[in-house]
Amino acid sequence: MEILKEKKSRTTTKKPMRISGAEAIVHCLLAEGVDLIYGYPGGAIMPVYDELYKFQDRLTHILTRHEQGATHAAQGYARVSGRVGVAMATSGPGATNLVTGLADAQIDSTPMVCITGQVPRHLLGSDAFQETDIVGISTPVTKWNYQITKASEIPEILAKAFFIAKSGRPGPVLVDITKNAQFDELDFEYKKCTSVRSYTPVPKIDPRALEQAAELINQAKKPLIVWGQGVILGQAEQELQAFIEKTGIPAAWTIMGESAIPTSHPLNVGMVGMHGNYGPNVLTNECDVLLAVGMRFDDRVTGSLDTYAKQAKVIHFEIDPAEINKNVKADIPLLGDSKESLSLLLPLVKKNTHEDWHQEFKKKDEIEFDTVIKNDLKPTKAGLTMGEVIEAINIASGNRAVIVTDVGQHQMIACRYAKFEQSKSNITSGGLGTMGFALPAAIGAKQGAPDREVVAVIGDGGYQMTIQELGVIFQHQIPVKIVVLNNDHLGMVRQWQELFFESRYASTVMVNPDFVKIAEGYHIEAKRVSERKDLQSTIDEMIASDKPYFLEVKVEKEDNVFPMIPSGASVSDIRLK
Known part of the structure; x- marks a missing residue:
């Protein structure tokens, strides 16, 4: 009889924890191996942030300066680490500020889970303060989304969210959670999702x-x-x-x-x-x-x-x-x-x-070298070219850096001339072409691969779209290297205006601030280079630093990126000048 009692006690199932929905969210994240979240708090997500405060030793939260920055940082983290990036925001404008990052992640197949707070269930549809239909808004730009209105739904839905985000062709998932579901209690048990009915993430090979x-x-x-x-x-x-x-x-x-x-x-x-x-x-x-x-x-x-x-x-x-x-x-x-x-x-x-x-191919390479490449990498003109800067980064980093680019001329030049010996080294906004992507994405990339050198290469236009994320770099001393290629223009649009709109530079000339002083205001070491003789030594110094570093490089104002296939033309109609 005593033996039977002992056997029964050993096989007794542990009782589920009785916890709040907000605490359940944190336990779900931990169960999925999440240790880093990017986000911005607010009223509708505050119960979750209160729980995050209690789990600071296990979950690091990075307060970005804008919710869009949270999504791009999560993207950079996911693209370099191969893990699911996580971003969090409150309802209303907090949630809608995630949409650009969601769209970017969707078209570039980046695994990301975004969690948003929502007004209490009884206020849904009443136009309550900071209520917006984020599920409806985000449906076209997510792989899957769901609104949780009961605490008991949290474990199953979050498990499903992570599975869908990372399986098959990856993509972003948004889970919207009403405030009552965060406060209410549930018997918490977590089981990872391994399949979803009617969803075949990997087709069988024929x-x-x-x-x-x-x-x-x-x-x-x-x-x-x-x-x-x-x-x-x-x-x-x-x-x-x-x-x-x-x-x-x-x-x-x-x-x-x-x-x-x-x-x-x-x-x-x-x-x-x-x-x-x-x-x-x-x-x-x-x-x-x-x-x-x-x-x-x-x-x-x-x-x-x-x-x-x-x-x-x-x-x-x-x-x-x-x-x-x-x-x-x-x-x-x-x-x-x-x-x-x-x-x-x-x-x-x-x-x-x-x-x-x-x-x-070799014959074509020779034509391209004589017509384009030597002018980009070994120019005779006085002003610096963007190609020279990328080549200097290659030399200083031994072709080992992760290069995170924004969108525009600098992006195309970096992709053309950067040299990589390791996979997951080129992080860029490809399908959506999101200006402002690079600075926050570089933060995520560095935290996703802390042992790798991460260099953000950005144009002067895109840089100012998310420049506030310098605050994250300063606060957390993230040793990202930032290179702004400043030509005082929205360069790619200006190039198209020159080639196809008779040089009518409508709204593409930039009157820029002192970027060096702004970086110094965030206590980030900063320098400016405008002469060729100083370029390599300054980039060497930047790469050698173990701290955040900002470098502005003044480049030619009206250089164009070639080769170029005009929009809608055949690949055979590629222009070399």
């Missing part, structure tokens, strides 16, 4: 499609690979490199895919797209087989769809069925995880070198 793809690849005379961020998100970098090296196929990248394969790899032929390299753009319209790996045929990559790669058979490696045949018809769709697809395809393809085909 063996027949693999065989058909291998047959096309083995017969190809002029094959070309274009890879995107799907390779990085799928952790398929090694598989892609092995595939490239066995087949000898030249491989180009979208800006979101940059750094998956080292820049120095001999089969890496550069960037495609509007400001990509001459060779891979032009030769896209000459290849006989186009392998698209984890990319979505964005318009900035394809130019005119009427003329894009019409001569080629297209093999599309893609995890999201919605992307197949959306823009470019796939002759062979390879649905599934890119890592697994490449692994299964590798033994089916033959060893090759395609030497004659590679020579065509």
Whole structure:
């Protein structure tokens, strides 16, 4: 009898904790391995912040200076670490200020969970103070969203939120939680979500499609690979490199895919797209087989769809069925995880070198070097170029830095000339093109990869959109290196006005403040460079510093970024000047 009693006591299930909804939210985050949150408190989310105060030893909260900054910081953290970024805000304007970051994360497939407070359940629909329908507003720019009105819903919904955010093609999820659900109590138990009905995050690979793809690849005379961020998100970098090296196929990248394969790899032929390299753009319209790996045929990559790669058979490696045949018809769709697809395809393809085909890329490289690159990197003009600055960062960092860019000319120059030897090194706003992205994203990137050098490269326009986040860098002494390339213009818009609007510079001339004094006001070491003789030594000093550092570089005011494919033109119509 005593033995039976002892056995019963050992198998008794532990009783659920009776806790508030606000405390349950914190326990859910901890159960998902979250240790860092970006956010901004307010009335409707205050119960959760009260609980966060009690868990400061386990959960770090970073008070950004604007809710948009919280989302971009969470994005930077997620993109570098590979984990889910978390942002939090109150109701009304706090919640609506998250929308730009949600949209950015949605189009760039960044895993993020945003938690917003909401007015109490009984006030929903009454136009209460700081009430807004954030679920309705955010539906087009989230992978999934949900409004919690009862405390008992919290564990299941947050578990589902994290699963959806990080599974399959990642994306942002928003969970809106009414204030009564935060105060009310529940019997707390947490179980991680591993599946959702009617949701298949990773399609099953079709063996027949693999065989058909291998047959096309083995017969190809002029094959070309274009890879995107799907390779990085799928952790398929090694598989892609092995595939490239066995087949000898030249491989180009979208800006979101940059750094998956080292820049120095001999089969890496550069960037495609509007400001990509001459060779891979032009030769896209000459290849006989186009392998698209984890990319979505964005318009900035394809130019005119009427003329894009019409001569080629297209093999599309893609995890999201919605992307197949959306823009470019796939002759062979390879649905599934890119890592697994490449692994299964590798033994089916033959060893090759395609030497004659590679020579065509080299000839195009020589043309681009003589026409564009030498003017960007070794200019004869007196003023500094943006390309020189990126090259100086490469030298100082040994090609090991994480480079976080904003949006504009500096972004395209950085993507063209930055050298990377490690994946997850190029962090940028690709699909949405969000000015103001870089400074907060660099904060998140540094906290997501504290052992790596993080350099934010920003234009003078985008910098001022989120300049207040210098306060976060100062408060937490986050050793981000900030380089503002100042040409006193909204550079990319000015370039288009010069080329296509007869140099009518409407609202693109910037009257800028003293950026150095502003940085010094935040107690951040700051310098300005305007002469070539000082550039490398100052960047060396910046990279060597173990503290936050701001550097303003005065660059040529009316330099343009080339090559350039005019909007709506064919990739064959790429301009070199």
